[in-house]
Amino acid sequence: MNLLKVISRRFETALTALGVDPSPYLDMIRPSQDPKFGDYQANFAMPLGKKLGKNPREVAAEALTHFQFDDLLEPPEIAGPGFINLKVKESALAELVQKEAGDERLGIEPTDVRKKYVLDYSAPNVAKPLHVGHIRSTMIGNSLSRILRFLGHDVVSDNHLGDWGTQFGMIIYGYRNFLDAAAYEKEPVAELARLYRLTRQLVDYYKAKEEVGSLLQARDAAQLALDAQKSKCAALKQQDEADKTKESKEALKKANKERERLSKELSSAQERYDSVQKKIAEVEQNEDVLKLAQGRETIGVDVLAETSKLHHGDEANLALWRQFIPQCMTEVDKIYNDLNVHFDLTLGESFYNDKLGPLVERLKNAGIARETEGAVGIFLDGHDAPMLIQKSDGAYLYATTDLATLEYRRDAFKPDAILYVVDFRQSLHFEQLFEAAKYLGMGDVQLVHVKFGTVLGEDGKPFKTRAGKSVGLRSLLDEACSRAYEVVKNNDMNRAAEDRFSEEEMRETSKRVGIGALVYADLSQNRESDYVFSYDKMLAMNGNTATYMQYAYARVRSIFTKGGVDVDDLRRSFADGRNKLTFTKPEERALAFELLQFHAALANVERDFRPNFLTAYLYELANKYSAFFEKCSVLKAEDEKTKASRLLLCDLTARTIEKGLDLLGIQTVERM
RNA sequence: GUCUCCAUAGCUCAAUUGGAUAGAGCGUCGGCCUCCGAAGCCGAAGGUUGCAGGUUCGAUUCCUGUUGGAGACGCCA
Numbered sequence: 044m045n046l047l048k049v050i051s052r053r054f055e056t057a058l059t060a061l062g063v064d065p066s067p068y069l070d071m072i073r074p075s076q077d078p079k080f081g082d083y084q085a086n087f088a089m090p091l092g093k094k095l096g097k098n099p100r101e102v103a104a105e106a107l108t109h110f111q112f113d114d115l116l117e118p119p120e121i122a123g124p125g126f127i128n129l130k131v132k133e134s135a136l137a138e139l140v141q142k143e144a145g146d147e148r149l150g151i152e153p154t155d156v157r158k159k160y161v162l163d164y165s166a167p168n169v170a171k172p173l174h175v176g177h178i179r180s181t182m183i184g185n186s187l188s189r190i191l192r193f194l195g196h197d198v199v200s201d202n203h204l205g206d207w208g209t210q211f212g213m214i215i216y217g218y219r220n221f222l223d224a225a226a227y228e229k230e231p232v233a234e235l236a237r238l239y240r241l242t243r244q245l246v247d248y249y250k251a252k253e254e255v256g257s258l259l260q261a262r263d264a265a266q267l268a269l270d271a272q273k274s275k276c277a278a279l280k281q282q283d284e285a286d287k288t289k290e291s292k293e294a295l296k297k298a299n300k301e302r303e304r305l306s307k308e309l310s311s312a313q314e315r316y317d318s319v320q321k322k323i324a325e326v327e328q329n330e331d332v333l334k335l336a337q338g339r340e341t342i343g344v345d346v347l348a349e350t351s352k353l354h355h356g357d358e359a360n361l362a363l364w365r366q367f368i369p370q371c372m373t374e375v376d377k378i379y380n381d382l383n384v385h386f387d388l389t390l391g392e393s394f395y396n397d398k399l400g401p402l403v404e405r406l407k408n409a410g411i412a413r414e415t416e417g418a419v420g421i422f423l424d425g426h427d428a429p430m431l432i433q434k435s436d437g438a439y440l441y442a443t444t445d446l447a448t449l450e451y452r453r454d455a456f457k458p459d460a461i462l463y464v465v466d467f468r469q470s471l472h473f474e475q476l477f478e479a480a481k482y483l484g485m486g487d488v489q490l491v492h493v494k495f496g497t498v499l500g501e502d503g504k505p506f507k508t509r510a511g512k513s514v515g516l517r518s519l520l521d522e523a524c525s526r527a528y529e530v531v532k533n534n535d536m537n538r539a540a541e542d543r544f545s546e547e548e549m550r551e552t553s554k555r556v557g558i559g560a561l562v563y564a565d566l567s568q569n570r571e572s573d574y575v576f577s578y579d580k581m582l583a584m585n586g587n588t589a590t591y592m593q594y595a596y597a598r599v600r601s602i603f604t605k606g607g608v609d610v611d612d613l614r615r616s617f618a619d620g621r622n623k624l625t626f627t628k629p630e631e632r633a634l635a636f637e638l639l640q641f642h643a644a645l646a647n648v649e650r651d652f653r654p655n656f657l658t659a660y661l662y663e664l665a666n667k668y669s670a671f672f673e674k675c676s677v678l679k680a681e682d683e684k685t686k687a688s689r690l691l692l693c694d695l696t697a698r699t700i701e702k703g704l705d706l707l708g709i710q711t712v713e714r715m
Numbered sequence: 716g717u718c719u720c721c722a723u724a725g726c727u728c729a730a731u732u733g734g735a736u737a738g739a740g741c742g743u744c745g746g747c748c749u750c751c752g753a754a755g756c757c758g759a760a761g762g763u764u765g766c767a768g769g770u771u772c773g774a775u776u777c778c779u780g781u782u783g784g785a786g787a788c789g790c791c792a
Contacts, residue, residue: 073731076738086734089772099772123735124772168792208792392792418790427717427788434790441792470719471787496721497785530754556754568728572721573785579741580727585754586740587729594754602751647731656731662739669755678751715754 045642046139047072049115050083050129057109063091074640081120081128082636088125099125133632137624140635144695145618149702151642153195160196161452162188164464165384166203169371169391170210170239173378173516175576176466179495182565182708184464185384186654187493189706194649199456203448204391206368210239212350215363216342217242219349221335231370245335245342248326251319258316265309272302351438354396364393374517381520381558383708395447399439402447403432411482423478430475445476446483453485460489462652467494467571493652496573514576520558523582524550527557530584531715544714552712556590557582559709563589566707567658587662589709592700595665596711598672599697606678606690613690622687630671631692637667638695641703654707661703668696 051069058065068087075084088106092099103121112119117130143150164184167177188200217238227234276298283291326332339345353360379385403419406412412421412432420429432443452461463473473492480490531553535544544552564581568574584590603610616622626632644660647653677693680686701711 070732071734073734075735076730077735080735084734089734093772126735205792415789420789429789431789436790438790440790444792467720468786469792472792474719494720499785534752534754569730572728575727577727583741588740588754590754594752598752598755605751643731651732655729659729659731659739666739670757672751673747673756676751714752 045646046115046131046639047074047083047643053111054085054087054106056111057106058087060109061106063095074643075128078633080122080126081117081130083129083131085119085127085129088121088127092125103127131636133626136632136635136639137626140638140695141617141624141691143638144691144698145614149641149695149699150639151193151645158196158459159456160191160198161456161458161461162191162198162200162464163203163462164188164200165379165386166205166465167375168205168208168210169368169375170205170208170214170235172236173375175498175514175516175519177516178382178519178561178565179498179570180464180466181379181382181384182562183493183495183570183654184462185382186566186657186707187462187464187648187652188385189708190645190648190654190657193702193706194645199388199458200386201452202386202389202391204389204393206371206391207354207393207396209346209350211353211364211367212346212348213242213246214239214367215349215353215360216346218363218367232374235367235370241332241335242342242346244322244326244332245339246346247322248336249340249343251322255316255319255323258312258319262309262312262316265305265312269302269305269309272298272305276302354438378516378520381554382562383558383710390448390451392444395444395451398447398451399443402450403439403443406432406446411479421479421482423475425478426475430479442472442476442479445472446479449476449480449485450483453488458488460491462491462493464493464495467496470494491652493570495570496568499573499575519561519581522578523557523561524554525557526582527560527584528553531556534715552715555710555712556584556593556715559589559593559704560584562707562709563592563658566654567662569655570653587658589704589707592661592665592704593709593711593715595668595672596697596700596704597713597715599668599693600713602677602690602693608690610694613687613694616687617691622684622691624691625685625688627681627685628675630667630674631689634664634667634671634692634696637664638692638699640664641699645706657703657706661700664696664699664703 051072054072055065055069058068068091071086071090072083073086075081085103088099088103092102095102100121103125107119107121107127110119112129115132115135117132120128122128139150162184164187165177165181167173167181184200188198192198214235218235221238221241223234223237226237276295279291279295279298283295285291326336349360353364403412406421407414407419412419415422415429415431417435418431419433420431422429430442431440432446433439449461452458465473470492473490477490477492480486480488528549531544531549535549560582564583567587602608613622617624624635626635640660641664644657647656671692675689677686677689680689704711
């Protein structure tokens with residue numbers, strides 16, 4: 044039940060009766076930010092008063108004469124410049140909450156504007172291990188998929204794997220040249236990862252050797268420029284001290300700014316130089332690797348050749364590729380399993396391989412794409428550079444696959460909307476892609492780049508460990524579980540011996556708690572902002588965390604266990620009128636009202652594709668429950684009626700938390 | 716050089732899209748377990764929302780300028 048919607052509809056009637064078009068004003072009815080202003084507030088009287096040239100308070104009063112409220116609300120109050128404060132009647136509130144408690148779907152009716160969504164998320168490059176950066180796309184997409192489904196939409200989730208790029212050229216090259224057959228026999232995934240890293244290292248090595256000279260020159264040039272600017276600044280400073288005019292001051296300021304810019308340029312040139320030096324040193328200081336490097340000056344083009352052969356249907360390379368893919372996927376799938384992530388489809392880039400050539404031909408023939416400097420591109424309105432869809436060597440690009448994917452999805456699923464849960468740095472690419480989609484006649488499909496920010500290290504740069512390697516998702520998950528294990532075990536020690544967890548229960552519990560914390564930490568962030576990675580923050584277990592909600596849930600469950608409550612009978616007793624929800628303390632009412640806001644929270648998520656509206660709601664709910672828990676004894680309530688009433692609030696709270704967490708991909712535990 | 720995004724408490728982040736006194740967590744300080752689970756609760760301190768203008772009944776939110784940070788910008792994905 045979305046109470047706000049009901050109230051909105053009634054105001055729609057009231058405003059229409061006033062003779063105004065209600066549509067722009069209905070959004071101005073919203074939950075109050077402060078309980079002293081009631082439960083909801085309507086803010087339309089001020090702009091409306093302005094428009095009608097009347098006193099806003101009068102407008103409010105007039106609207107209220109047409110507003111039917113007495114079954115739902117206390118008499119509305121007009122406050123301040125013309126705010127209308129609304130408070131839900133206790134009897135109505137009790138009735139609504141009872142209804143939700145008796146409903147499988149917690150009172151949330153499936154939407155009446157059912158849409159078909161294609162949801163594109165996760166999309167890792169399967170040749171490489173997943174790292175911390177992959178968690179955002181994966182978890183945001185996964186929770187959106189669950190939420191949209193629950194709201195009644197049709198969702199096709201598709202994992203657009205990177206299974207066809209240069210990385211496979213690397214692995215194939217590595218396999219042909221560096222394979223340790225015994226290791227491959229024993230642990231194929233680890234060996235493939237090693238081959239990838241080694242080949243990559245050697246490619247980088249020769250590239251670095253090629254670049255090192257010019258990078259050194261660039262650094263020296265930057266140094267010279269900076270030195271020159273420094274003396275210029277010194278001269279200008281002397282000048283200024285002598286003249287002390289406005290002009291001399293300006294000139295000095297400008298020169299100093301330029302000096303700062305040059306200084307930054309120098310450090311970035313230095314950084315680039317150091318980075319290639321390091322790559323060279325890493326190879327040359329390791330005898331074994333150096334030996335492998337010798338005589339492979341052409342490894343860069345050789346790797347590309349392997350990739351190209353694969354793309355052009357070379358049987359030997361295709362056979363290797365078919366052998367590698369499932370091996371690469373075992374580890375990825377294991378992580379998906381741990382994270383409670385599912386896909387309806389997994390159509391990687393390779394799936395579109397044979398569609399690329401014909402697509403480019405069609406676009407050329409239709410005059411949408413044309414040749415430019417040997418390559419083929421689509422020239423788009425509002426963009427200087429064309430979107431290239433074929434390289435001058437004939438190879439296809441990212442954009443080509445994306446266009447082919449777009450067409451395939453249009454034809455296969457006929458979606459109303461396609462959502463791409465992808466890093467914000469690809470904004471421009473999607474702008475171009477969506478623009479190009481119009482040329483393909485897809486103007487009626489809603490295309491959304493659900494963008495998210497970068498995971499940063501403590502230095503404010505995209506996250507890397509000190510060794511320069513990104514934190515693997517596997518080790519992050521393991522760390523999450525082991526930290527949770529400590530806490531769970533510590534708590535368990537305080538229990539009576541006969542109540543303690545078995546080792547297996549302990550492991551399962553700490554897995555749910557640890558991974559829940561990790562997932563929640565990501566989803567509770569506004570997806571558009573970058574965030575700084577920290578183990579302590581990602582794996583925290585108090586405050587606004589999944590653990591807090593899981594804890595609230597476990598406390599409810601423990602009341603039911605301890606009280607020997609038959610939940611089914613409890614629910615029935617309200618349905619058949621034996622019991623009735625009543626509020627004797629303010630904490631009960633506050634909790635009941637919060638329970639009613641679940642639908643609105645999900646609607647907010649749907650509007651902006653932002654799961655953090657749901658986490659914020661769950662936190663608020665668990666918070667209200669904690670206050671209720673402190674102030675209202677359940678099992679030792681004053682009388683049986685109050686006890687039953689409170690038990691129902693507990694039951695609905697637990698179910699709402701469980702459902703809410705489930706929609707985020709997080710599991711609950713009965714005890715923790 | 717062009718374009719995009721960001722700037723909120725000591726730190727990390729919110730703020731239901733323009734609403735009333737800007738909220739949490741962590742950290743700091745002080746209270747609360749003979750009482751359904753203290754992974755909790757209650758309270759205190761902490762803010763010129765980067766800066767300067769503008770729009771209006773009302774601005775963290777919209778506009779202009781400015782400073783600082785991040786990112787993207789035809790043959791990578």
